[in-house]
Amino acid sequence: MASTDAGPDDTLDLHLPEEFVALFGREGNDRAETETARAGDDLLDRVADWGPALTPVGVFHLAPVRVGQHVPLISRWMNDPAVAAFWELTGPESVTEEHVRAQLAGDGRSVPCVGVLDGVPMSYWEIYRADLDPLARYCPVRPHDTGLHLLIGDVADRGQGVGTTLIGAVADLVLARRPGCTRVLAEPDVRNTASVAAFLGAGFRFSAEVDLPAKRAALMIRDRTPCELP
Template identity: 65%
Template sequence: MSTTKGHADRDVTEDLLDGVAGWGPVLCHLGIFELVPVTFDLGIPLVARWMNDPAVAAYWDLAGPEIRTTRHIRVQLHGDGRSVPCLGVLNGTPMSYWEIYRADLDQLARYYPALPQDTGIHLLIGAPEDRGRGVGGILLRAVTELVLDKRPACRQVVGEPDVRNASSRRVFRKAGFDFVAEVDLLSKRAALMIRDRLTLYPYEIPRFDGYS
């Protein structure tokens, strides 16, 4: 994914991705899940630790000192709002990292018939014990449906996992994404996967209004 530096203006960020910070928690089969935007004061050390897991580093290429992760996130925080890095918080515990981005404004849009407001998703599950048992698929489905709910102008949600990452491709399929093509991006050969709004299940996303 590519990002372009611009003004770090909160209003611009909310204009481009409809205020990810305010999307709020949702209920899923695993409990209460929420995307919480990463800031320089929140989340970077934890994400950097996850990036040094060999299973993660093989695809994200951000292993090493914390400054490598900081630089990766800084580009997004100082950018024009087309990409928002987030912690995925499940039942009060940060356990995953997400990037919600405007796919139609990304280099990815060169490789498929992008529509205005297309939204892309990158994700990693932090703890090894949470991988390989269906957690990723459940959360990706919840986030995808959250994107489509909160971004009414978005018709397609897009993923581009590394073609070598069979487990990630499987997660996208379980979340309702269709494989479209293999594409050569700047940093990887990717499996282009798309979830169209028309395939959204005909029920409303459960709301969480607070602890009783």
């Protein structure tokens, strides 16, 4: 599994009403690169503070992206043909940087992260509010539904079950750290059968095929179980 097919425009073009932003205590536009993941107005309950997850493949955590530190690596991953087929962010580093900066400059509805396994950056993730995303125009969503985009960076980490394990771990983190969230969503391209299989293996269910502007997606849903109730 290389990616779950987020396009460059998938996450950011839905306008958030001013009164809704105010409810979450927006403090201005002068935040540092990772401020959206830890500020009081974070719409995703402080991704930066979610902490590590112990998994069968190692200790994993999400580190909010720092442009200078992470963009060169993420850009290299984006130029891998297996990833490029679905993310469409090939080209110089500036292409990836623009994509990441657009999220970091936003209101916190999408937090770009590097997945770090046993101290090694090895994947890219976007944790996003599905109910505030353009996805909500095309399929029913619930308040606080949380979406995942991801790619596994290196070929050595693909096809070994690592992606499935980490998807499950991140879904667990979302449900543990976001008590208002009842579902974790993903929308990989239906052609990306490896990605769909990874989500199924991680406890997601196939809900429907959804026609999005740039792809036909498989809507995958992980429901909060009774034992995971806050």
